[in-house]
Amino acid sequence: MHHTTAGLRRPTRLVASAAVASLVLGMSACGSSDDPTKSAEQQKLGEGESLTITTFGEFGYDALIEEWNAANPDIQVKQTKVSLWDDWKNELNTNLQAGSGLPDVVAVEGDFMPALVAAPDRWVDLSSDEVEGRWLDFKEEAATTPDGALLGYATDAGPEAICYRADLFEKAGLPSDRAEVAKLMTTWEDYFALGEKFVKAVPGSAWYDASGSIAQAMLNQVEFPFEQADNTVDVENEELKALYDTVTSHVPTLSTKAPQWSDDWSAGFKKDGFATIPCPGWMRSNIRDNTGDPAPKGVVWDIADVFPGGGGNWGGSYLAIPKTSKHQAEAQEFITWITAPEQQLKIFASLGNFPSQVEALEDPELLKATDPYFNDAPAGEIFSNRAAAIEVQPYHGPLYSDILGKFQDAINRVDQGTDPEKSWGTFLSDVAALQ
């Protein structure tokens, strides 16, 4: 035994250093020197091959892709779903870095679109006569480069209303009728004041789902939230600080203190955790999934045709085609079809994601649509009104999505008990480290 020990000594050291080296640094191995702006050689889809598309959250594409596949035997489409945008964003970044591994069609959150526009020659220019004027102006502008290249086809838009628990409103002695509720929260002051009343009447419950979602809602009404028009980062502006102070000052009383999308956040839907939530069309499927369908006994969700401080748009995604795709023409054909007004109307009917296509918005069926899960609220009419109420289109520079992440961190720190001023200081240094 003893002589083997001596024999082990050297190899152990070697193995150890080898293992250290490959483990620690192995993850940084990628990074290609190929020109990332070069388009891949185009190929025909072979037998058994299919176009790939990766979406996040719930795009409502399952049934539509089945329909497409049945009608287009030569262009079969396969979808991969990632549950959270932030996770998909990291994977997307990794693949962009490696220059490979991307699907033919990439779903991108609206906030990330400026990053694509900042590196336009990595993406296929999708502009064509067929889709000219298909989308709301602001959606199309956000995906268009200064040179006029269109880098993404918009899927949905996110005009925000307020979704609320009518049963909890009743319990608190507040009016629960959606028209009356709408009158009570036209400004943020009124909204917060009503919240103070609510949490006094229903102790143990919060007024809104997360400080982060209120922050996001308010950010969507600021013209230059993080960056100036020339893309210089400016987070020390008064408007942003005032917004931050407002949100953090209500943390102790009105918020659930759970981070958005966390386990505790999801559980709050079922457990009378909170009474209201900023509600873009696509949020409805989250509410439905987290609360349970059919809703637990006594739980009544409803939608009020109002948004504090005017309108606001939260999210709404795009489909883009990276130049690494070998089937760009087929991919473009597919996304032209799936973002067409008819398809988006089907998604609106089944899931609630609100279309961003002009023609779909004028559709009489859409205007008549009601949502049985939300106490038969006239969802079509409400979200159309909310879309019309949007006045400010916040400017999003290429760093918007990254800074937003740091801002959400800052709010979450306060939720967890950090002093707001200290957390603001960390936010400033986090943002500085991004430049």
Next chain:
Amino acid sequence: MTNSTAPAGDAATATSPADGRPEPPGDRRRARAAGDRRLLRRQRRSRWDLKLSPYLYVSPFFVLFALVGLYPLLYTGFLSLFDWNRAYYVRGEFIGLDNYRFVLTDPVFRKALVNTFSIFLMSSVPQVVLAVAVAALLDNRLRGRTFWRMSVLLPFVVAPTAAVLIFGSLFADRYGMINQLLTEVGLEPIRWHVDRWWSHLAIAGMVNWRWTGYNALIFLAAMQAVPRDLYEAASLDGAGRIRQFFSVTLPMIRPTMIFVIITSTIGGLQIFTEPRLFDDTPNREGGPDHQYMTSTLYIYVKGIEDQFYGRASAAAWILFLIIVGIAALNFAITRFLTRRSVS
């Protein structure tokens, strides 16, 4: 293996002159000289064979290591000296040691280092102690031995992601199982995701759950190789079970001990999946205040999320040097301690 090839080569050389080909008529001496030369060549070749083949036999590891270990290592060092173009994901200008300066003065990196060591100590130390204990128990004559051994290994088979999901519902702050139990008994709930040290404990718990059984099996294998007559002799000398464990088992499994301690040090300083998935905020940066961000997570966040590849590479190199240092220290300490316990 190398020993057995050498005689075979010699034998081949010895028989080869008589390979039956008719010798051309002519000067016999010249022919013999040519034969001698051929013989010499063959001998030389066989000597090379003797010298070279061992290296060829071990070369696959080193070739592989050069490809997947050394190359990335050097390339990372190269990248760490450059700026990074965030929009196009390509290398930018040469900036010398700026990235190192950034990382070393970044308070977040320092915080991540402290977290790493805290989680490492909370996981690796109890893990090794517990693994030895479990192995010692399994080393007894048990009924259904394979069953017990396999069940110790079970957590290792579970994908870490799945494990974190399960632990996530245990450790959730408001509606988690542990906190609901605590409040049931009238205790204050623990803020697992908020308080720095509690979060470290939760993460160390997941790591230990996963690795203890694996290490126990390695220890068990080493213990079974200990000659049984040593125990016989010890018991004849009047040593009890405990004394036998400390005076026979522990010294005899010393090489394995060193191996496990070094590998778990390396692993412990590179904990990544657990803190990343434990985080319930959308950014997943080891908590919004980086309460449980580990240094590998820092590298990931800098490289993938924030898109500063150069800074991430610099951090990777710093971490690499730290780990090499710790592994060496660990090796020295373990050798010192186990040597003393032998005497």
